[in-house]
Amino acid sequence: MKDKNFNVKTESLAMMAICVALAILFGNGRVLSLTIGPFRISIGNLPIVLAGIMFGPACGAMAGVAADLLSCALVGYVPIPLVTVGAGCVGGMAGLTYRKVAQFEESLRVSLAVTSGHVVGSMIVKTVGLVLTFGYPLIPTLIGRIVEYALIGAIECVLAIVILKGLRRAGLFRPPR
Numbered sequence: 001m002k003d004k005n006f007n008v009k010t011e012s013l014a015m016m017a018i019c020v021a022l023a024i025l026f027g028n029g030r031v032l033s034l035t036i037g038p039f040r041i042s043i044g045n046l047p048i049v050l051a052g053i054m055f056g057p058a059c060g061a062m063a064g065v066a067a068d069l070l071s072c073a074l075v076g077y078v079p080i081p082l083v084t085v086g087a088g089c090v091g092g093m094a095g096l097t098y099r100k101v102a103q104f105e106e107s108l109r110v111s112l113a114v115t116s117g118h119v120v121g122s123m124i125v126k127t128v129g130l131v132l133t134f135g136y137p138l139i140p141t142l143i144g145r146i147v148e149y150a151l152i153g154a155i156e157c158v159l160a161i162v163i164l165k166g167l168r169r170a171g172l173f174r175p176p177r
Helices: 010-027 046-055 057-075 081-100 106-134 138-169
Strands: 033-036 039-042
Touching: 010 039, 010 046, 010 057, 039 138, 046 057, 046 081, 046 106, 046 138, 057 081, 081 106, 106 138
Parallel strands: none
Antiparallel strands: 033 039
16 A cells, blocks of 8 residues: 555555454454453453554554454444444554654553553543443443553553564564654
8 A cells, every 4th residue: 555645565564464363362252351241351452552553553543443343243243333433543542652752761652652542542432432332321331441441551561562572673663763
């Protein structure tokens, strides 16, 4: 895909596809995932965050949307538009934040990227989508999801830092400045 404002290499598309596949695997209950009402305890957003960090906010958003839509298709759910938008926000915000805080040390950059993606995408947008779709009470659901994503976010921060460090050592990732 090439135009003057958006350029994605074939290798990047392949890596994004791997991120989408891992997000589906980790997020829809197949591996390392537990769903209880409006709460899904998983690391399914980690590959989406990594896509945003490695390939930029647009690619992160596309990976989030693709993972949500494909996951719904595979499980047999009807996509919830605001939840799909929230999935895109997770990757998009992570990528945007990572680039906007380039002056910070790498671990802090990654931590801020993961946090911003979860605050905007998971805690706000997806919560509103779940409340409007299923009629969950807003405040208890929001409080529960804040606690849930504070814990999940901390785990994903550590994993993202370790994964990106390994990719950098292998020459597969150079942080954009």
